[in-house]
Amino acid sequence: MNTAASSLRDASAAVLAGRLLGGDRGALAHAITRAEHGGECAIALLERLHAHTGRAWRIGVTGPPGAGKSTLTGALVRELRAASATVGVIAVDPTSPFTHGAILGDRVRMSGVSNDSGVYIRSMATRGAVGGLSRAAGDAADLVDAAGFDYVVVETAGVGQTELDIADAADTTLLVLVPEGGDFVQALKAGIMEIADLYVLNKSDRPGAHEALLAVRSMLIAGHPAGGGWRREIHPAVATESRGVAEVAAAIASHRRFLTESGELARRRGAHLARRVRRLVEGMLEPQLWDEVRTRELNSGVDDLLHGRLSPHRLAERIVASFRAGVAAPATRR
Ligand SMILES: Nc1nc2c(ncn2[C@@H]2O[C@H](COP(=O)(O)OP(=O)(O)OP(=O)(O)O)[C@@H](O)[C@H]2O)c(=O)[nH]1
Ligand SMILES: [Mg+2]
Structure with a gap:
């Protein structure tokens, strides 16, 4: 070196x-x-x-595109600022290859907070590697935390695995739903209801809001733990008018108290860190695994697969064995 x-x-x-x-x-x-x-x-x-790091409270905000996450984040930032807390916001856009649009859009929606020195807003967009975006978002959250902000809010659009990986790395995860389009049904199907600590039914000024609220609420009550565990609740909000946002901030504070007093916080942060390291290890190993040798083995094996001479499992085993042999005797592979 x-x-x-x-x-x-x-x-x-x-x-x-x-x-x-x-x-x-x-x-x-x-x-x-x-x-x-x-x-x-x-x-x-x-x-x-x-x-x-470790001093800031990390809030993950996720939900379907256009649910009002940025508007809600802006309103939440104003609420937290009113209590003199400083807030860093990382807006992650897994779908956009460009950052500029996201920065401008989020700045507008979070208007009123972007000129405040107690607020830092940063947008991040994909650079091709999906795993790379959740790594970069985690690192950015660490940096905002180290810079001394009281809160770090990470906003990410969508309901896929990447968005969950990003949002779920928070101390408190918020899922933003809207009444129309049966988003909450989709969320249920995708199994993402369990990942959030609290739910916000945004756009509660829209038709069908009350029914949607009752539907999600009854579902959450059915899933409440029998003992003294955290009880997930849904909070109606109209982010554009800051309605319901104080209640969301209070729920975050209450979740924070719950995690801190129950000792769950250390366990949760430990689990998040372990998962992060696991992904880093996988990210480091991947290029070594798929070097020229293995890529050639894979490509030549595909022909055998197509002609029924080899099964996918056997080819996978062969590639792993070749990787292990390379790790055991790196010099002989050159
Ligand atoms: N009627 C109504 N409109 C809202 C509300 N909250 C947000 N909106 C509008 O919904 C649109 C999307 O809001 P955003 O805050 O950009 O939503 P987002 O979830 O951040 O969107 P992406 O980041 O693109 O996924 C905007 O036009 C907002 O003005 C609300 O409570 N009621
Ligand atoms: Mg947004």
């Missing part, structure tokens, strides 16, 4: 980390960009800052 390059990298990480810890917003923006790019520079920076 090039020691001159690595000491330069450490020095640069130390300077940037120092500025970030000192409250420099430019340094925070720069650090998130560095984390998005990944690699050794990002790792060196995150390593320096890890011990400064």
Whole structure:
């Protein structure tokens, strides 16, 4: 390894980390960009800052596209700011290959908070690798946390696995539903009702809101734990008018108290960290696994699969065996 390059990298990480810890917003923006790019520079920076994380309360906001997540986040930020808390928002858009539209759109919807120095808003969009986006969002949340914000809100659109991975890494996960389109039925089917700690029925000014509220509420009551566990509730809201938002903020505070007092918080954060490391390990191993040798083995095996000479399971075993042999004797593979 090039020691001159690595000491330069450490020095640069130390300077940037120092500025970030000192409250420099430019340094925070720069650090998130560095984390998005990944690699050794990002790792060196995150390593320096890890011990400064864990103080912020992390809120994940997820739900179908257009449910009003950004509007609700904006209203929630104003509510938290009214109590003098500082808030960092990371808006993740897994579907958009561009960040610019997201930044502008979210700035408009979160208007009234974007010029406040107690608020930091950052948008992130996919860079092709799906696993990469949840890694980058997790790293960005760590950086906002280390920068001293009281709350980190991570907003992500959609109901797929990536969005869940991102939102579910929070201390409190909010699922935003809307009355129309049977979104709550979809959410139920997708099994995502269990991932959230609290539900918001946004656009409660729309027709059918009351029925939808009752339907979800009865479902949640049926799922309530018999003992003293956390009881998931649905809160009606009209984010555009900030209606119901104080109740959502109160529910978040109550969930926070529950996790802290029950000791569940440490267990939950531990589980999140373990899952994150697992994904990092998988991300590190993947390019090694699918190097030229294995890619060739796979491609040539496909012909045997097509002609019934080999089964997918046997080919998979063969590839794993070849990887293991390569790990056991790396020098002989060259
Ligand atoms: N009627 C009504 N409209 C709302 C409400 N909340 C948000 N909207 C509108 O719904 C539209 C979508 O709101 P956003 O906050 O951008 O929704 P989002 O879930 O962040 O959207 P994506 O990030 O694109 O998935 C906007 O036109 C909002 O003004 C509400 O409570 N009632
Ligand atoms: Mg949004």
